Amino acid sequence: MNFFSKFFGTNSLNNKKVADLSWMEIDIHNHILPSIDDGSKSIEQSIDLVQKLNKMGLKNFVCTPHVMEDVHPNTPETIGEAHLKLTQALKEADNDTKIKFSAEYMIDSGIEKWIGSNQLCPLPSNYILIEMSYLNESQALFKTIQDIQNLGLKPILAHPERYNYYHMNFNIYKQIKDAGCALQLNLLSISRYYGEHVKSTALTLIKSGMYDFVGTDLHHEKHLNALNEIALRYNIPDLLIPCTIRNSELL
Known part of the structure; x- marks a missing residue:
């Protein structure tokens, strides 16, 4: 059993105290x-999550x-098909969750x-979620920000x-914000889930009022259990007071 399995556990949320994340209003970043x-x-795992x-x-x-060339080469069509399967399954399960x-x-x-083909698949209110490699800085970040804004x-x-x-x-975070790009916090980052340096950076950005959105970035049940433990341990809404969180813009 690795460190995070010991620390956060691998059991289901069943029979556990459940944290309240309703303050988020909408989860704008996930892989469900x-x-x-x-x-x-x-489908079964998606419904369970x-x-x-x-x-x-x-x-x-x-x-x-994810849309990653040669790794996850998704298109608006493949994403739309997966979305349709999940929404139909939720309807059959009498679950009224709203999923975009x-x-x-x-x-x-x-x-x-x-x-270039103006075929991006935007979030509500015309936002586009972008990411970079964790290993190497993208030299195209600011050009991409500008190109997206030009659309x-x-x-x-x-x-x-x-x-x-x-x-x-x-x-660099200020430069990104000044370029007109919003910042989204992963809720797991306020703990040591991704490491101490990530936690320290997240808390510094929070104290500086830099974040605009929050998301779970949920991939699987291990994330879910860790998220529950973290949300029970921290008063996250109070922690985020320095930031103007705009999740409701995407409802």
Whole structure:
């Protein structure tokens, strides 16, 4: 059993105290669509994750599967098909959860194609969720931000606290914000789930009022159990007071 399994546990939320995440209003970043990326592997797993998130007070979601060239080469069509399967399954289960779909775009050569053809799959209110490699800084970040804005869309950088190469250059976060790109916090980042440096960076960004959105970035039940433990341990709404969280814009 690894450290995180010991610390957060691997058991189901069944028979556990359940945290309240209703304050989020909507989860704008997750991987609960079935069989489309490294998130949920089946309709059954998706339904299980949704039902357990419902217990935590979440009834609104924008699903954001990865779009990564040569790894997860999703399109608006493949994402739409997975969304339809999940919404139909929820209807059959008499679950009234509201699920919309978008994507999380890796800044690679593939995103240039989607921008160039104006075929991006936006979140509500014309936002676009983008990410970078955790290993190497993308030299195209600011160009991508500008290209997205030129389409009349509004970029959101997913989990900026997780890019280790920025941890010693806090000014870069201000530059990204000044360029017109919003920042989205992964809730697991306020703990040591991704490591101490990620936690420290997340808390510094929170104290500086830098975050605009929050999301679970949920992929599987291990994330779910860790999220529940963290939300029980921390008063997250109070922690986020320095930030103007705008999740409700995506309802």
